[in-house]
Amino acid sequence: MNDLSAKLRRVRALTLKETMQIVRDPSSVAIGIVFPLMMILLFGYGLSLDVTRVSVAMVDEDDSSDSAALVAAFQHSPYFAVTSVHSMAEAKELVLNRKADGAVLIQSDFSRRWHRGEAEIQILVNGTDPNQARIMQAYAQGPVAQWGAAQAGSGSSLAAGPVVVVDRMWFNESNNSHFFLIPGLIVLVMTIIGAFLTAMVVAREWERGTLESLFVTPMRAGEFLISKILPYFGLGMIGFVLCLLSGKFLFHVPLRGSLLLLCLASMIYLLVALGIGLLVSTLVKSQFLASQLAMLLTFLPAMMLSGFLYDLRSMPAFIRGITYALPARYAVALMQTLYLAGDVGSVIWPNLCILAAMATVLLVLTRLATRKQLS
């Protein structure tokens, strides 16, 4: 009994010391509070994949009334800003100088071929930005179809086609990208606070030798780890709450699953991140290496290989294989499902179990490594 209370007293004292260090170091506060807020604002307001207006260089070699009507259709489209030029060389010059995003070419035989029923126009896009190029390609359908309809009178042969697609998007009817970015942000914020910050902090103690002096006291490895985990766990939960509140009140992302499960999933993932940070710093014992490794092993995968920004289904099979080893993948699946789809057992339990297993293995390994390094 006496032994236990001594243990508790030691853990409390060390946790207190660690908390003081966090509170007193402006950079810890910056990463715990400023970082989540910055990410929320950047992802919420800064990033957008929507291309609003495409500027095109229009080359009308035909110069007939038919082609003039087509040019006018492009000019009236809200998606295009049209600059008329006289040759393709001129158009290419505009594209090269970023005065235009692409070009539309109406060839000299356009009108003649149109009356034979085989007209053709060329859209030239700048492939340097493939995403924008594809959007421009899609936008071009609009004015062309409009022109075609006007030329054919109210011709019914121009209706959408034999098969028409009626689509519905579940979970995000209004196609709002905040809906999938905010749940993913929780994972990103937890990763930074959990892994990045702890990796540096523990490595610093090894570098300065303060850990060795700590272990000549009655302190045990397990007690030491608990006192490191608790304060950063608290800091991580502050980040979580900030994301949660901004998701609800700033971006109105619906939470369709249970709040309890969401908290549980975040806590377990935070333990995984803490486990990685502690393990890395215990193994390399250098702040520089620990910070670079933590960045490479946790932050970048959480950003790029988790399904947060780039969908896993967009990756080739062997990269997708790698993602199975990365905890962020499971966390992002959990957050997106809990937020948007609800409590879907077949998604939640397997992912939660894998994360829990990862957390356990990492923390046990850290404990073993700490003990080994000391002896």
Next chain:
Amino acid sequence: MSASLLRILALVRKEFLAVLKDPRSRFIIFLPPILQCLIFGYAASFDLKSVPYAVLDLDHSKASADLLSHLDGSGVFRRQADLARTKDIADWIDSSRALLVIQIDQDFGRRLFAGESAPVQVTADGRNSNTAGTALGYFGSIVDDFNADWRSAHGQAGPPILIVTRSWYNPNLDSSWNMIPSLVGTLTMMGTLMLTALSVAREREQGTFDQLLVTPFRPAEIMAGKAIPNMVIGLTQSTTILLIAQFWFHIPFVGSFLVLYAGLGLFLMAAVGLGLFVSSIAKTMQQAMLYAFLLVMPFALLSGLTTPVSSMPEFLQSVMVINPLRYALDLTKRVYLEDAGFAQLFSDFLPLTVIGLVTLSGAAWLFSRRLT
């Protein structure tokens, strides 16, 4: 003057030794850019490689089978299941086993043969609405193909006007042609800025910085001794990524190396200047690392790497005038893919020069102020 040069050279040598002597730190300077370049080159794409779908075919006609064979023959759509009841749809979407569920109603074939338009209902998993939109787009274009085939097979008139698309500078609209040249600037900036910030902070933490101060080195010399090695390391990182782009990803380099390296040199001045700036604020390595991170994050996210600068709100666009990475990305891509020259890139060179000079001289001022 020559004594000053000698002192700077000695410092440069010392700095290289400090960074490259330790095999682990050599490893950590060059491995991450290579690994990241390879992984991001493959992973950072909005093109879908596979679309798992389930189908609820209530029609079972020749026409519906024909439509589905168009899908299965696309190489992208992978049929996971043939459903029997409408209520199965929710189950397949909820559990993420299918990204799309396609429902073909009973009268689909009859309507098609009668010359009426026949609807197909598609339900998409919008948990990632961007992906769902892309998948719906793919589905739409396959239906367009099916419609064209159907019309020509049944003697109906085709679409009145054909749109032929050609793409300049990236014929297949391959995402990696955009992403990988962008990584040259992004990865180099992350590496160089953090390395510079940490190298000063480490000396300060270990007390060797104080020793430097009692030597005859002038503050400007100490700063040059820090800046030059980090710029050289940065240029080596850029070159590594450029080599990977050309020889691993086979993206043809059509521009001039002179223009590219002139731009990268200016960009590295800015990156190192920002690193020194951070290190003059930070008291410890932890602070240096975290402040550098807080600076790099918005610069990387708002540089046009993942989303176009022109789609950002006006306010952020004007704040990002100070972001060197934004100009470096534009410059690298345009030299690499379009063979742009100095004249076309004036709008990148001018701000890069200004930012480089301001950050380096600003850092020099902060440095000498702290030292005296």
